[in-house]
Amino acid sequence: MSISLRQIRYFVSTAEQGQISQAAVDLAISQSAITTAIKELERVIGADLFVRSPHGMELTAAGRQFLFHAYDILNKVQEATSLNVPANDLEGSLTVAATYTVIGYFLPNHLEKLKRNFPKLDIQLFELNREAIEEGLLSNRYDIAVLLTSNVLNPDLSTETLLGSRRRLWVASKHHLLQKESVGLKEISQEPYIMLTVDEAAHTSLKYWSKTPYQPSVTLRTSSVEAVRSMVANGQGVAILSDMVLRPWSLEGKRIETLVPSDPIPAMDVGLAWRRNAQFTSAMEAFRSYFRQTFYIPNSR
Structure with a gap:
C-alpha cells in the first residue's frame, strides 16, 4: 500500500495541533477521516506514530522521525508546484537588508528559489535591526529590505506587506x-x-x-x-x-x-521596504515581482 499526500497532510496537522479534533477543524474535514488516514499510515510504516491519551495525540519516537520526513515531502511538493518567476539572464547585484527573525524563519527558502530563477543575480544579504535598515535604505546603502513591516513608521519609506503571521x-x-x-x-x-x-x-x-x-x-x-x-x-x-x-x-x-487568546492580538506583518520614490533597478523589480507572485500581491506601486 502506498502513502498519499493526503495522509501526510493529515498526519502533520495532527502532530502540530496535538488533537485530532483540532486537526479536523484546521483541515475542515471529519475526525474519522483523520483517524483512518493515521491508521493507514501506521499500517504501512509498521509502527505507531502517536500515543493516544485523554490529553491528545503525542508523537512516538517513530512519529517524530516521520514528521521530519513529512515536512520535507510537503516542502518539496510546494516547491514543485509553486508559481515561480521564469528564469532569465538578468545580471547584476542587489543589496538586501533583513532583520533577525526574517533571516532565521522566512528568507532562506525564498533566497534559494531566487538564486535558481536568477542564477546571474548576486544578492548580498545583511542582517540588521530595523533602525539600521531604515537608515541604510535612506542613505542608499541597501536597495531593498525584508522586515517586519508592522514596525516601520518612517514616512520616507514605502512598504508592502506580504503576509500576516498570527x-x-x-x-x-x-x-x-x-x-x-x-x-x-x-x-x-x-x-x-x-x-x-x-x-x-x-x-x-x-x-x-x-x-x-x-x-x-x-x-x-x-x-x-x-x-x-x-x-x-x-x-x-x-x-x-x-x-x-x-x-x-x-x-x-x-x-x-x-x-488563540480571546483578546485581540495583532498579527506580525512581514514584507518589503524601500526608499520612497526610489528608482527601481531591474534587480529590485525582479526581487519584488518574485514575492508578489509568490504571495499573490497585486502588481501596483
Whole structure:
C-alpha cells in the first residue's frame, strides 16, 4: 500500500495541533477521516506514530522521525508546484537588508528559489535591526529590505506587506490553561511570562498589553527564540509569539501547545521596504515581482 499526500497532510496537522479534533477543524474535514488516514499510515510504516491519551495525540519516537520526513515531502511538493518567476539572464547585484527573525524563519527558502530563477543575480544579504535598515535604505546603502513591516513608521519609506503571521499563546503540553474554554490576557497575566526581545518583540507586545488593565508577569527577557521554546516546553512560563517562528517541539523533544487568546492580538506583518520614490533597478523589480507572485500581491506601486 502506498502513502498519499493526503495522509501526510493529515498526519502533520495532527502532530502540530496535538488533537485530532483540532486537526479536523484546521483541515475542515471529519475526525474519522483523520483517524483512518493515521491508521493507514501506521499500517504501512509498521509502527505507531502517536500515543493516544485523554490529553491528545503525542508523537512516538517513530512519529517524530516521520514528521521530519513529512515536512520535507510537503516542502518539496510546494516547491514543485509553486508559481515561480521564469528564469532569465538578468545580471547584476542587489543589496538586501533583513532583520533577525526574517533571516532565521522566512528568507532562506525564498533566497534559494531566487538564486535558481536568477542564477546571474548576486544578492548580498545583511542582517540588521530595523533602525539600521531604515537608515541604510535612506542613505542608499541597501536597495531593498525584508522586515517586519508592522514596525516601520518612517514616512520616507514605502512598504508592502506580504503576509500576516498570527500570534498565539504558547504553553507546555498538559498546561492547565488548555482546560479553560477561554483564555485572555487576564489569565495570561497570572502566569510566568517569557518575553522575547529580538526584532522589537517586547515593544510590540506591550502595545497590545497596554490597551488592557493587565501586564505580563515577566520572569525572563531573552533574544533567543529557542530559549523561549525550551522554557515554555519545560513548563517554566508562557509566551505569545507568531506562527512564523512556531515549531511544536523544543530542542529537548518536549511538545508546545498553542491557544488563540480571546483578546485581540495583532498579527506580525512581514514584507518589503524601500526608499520612497526610489528608482527601481531591474534587480529590485525582479526581487519584488518574485514575492508578489509568490504571495499573490497585486502588481501596483
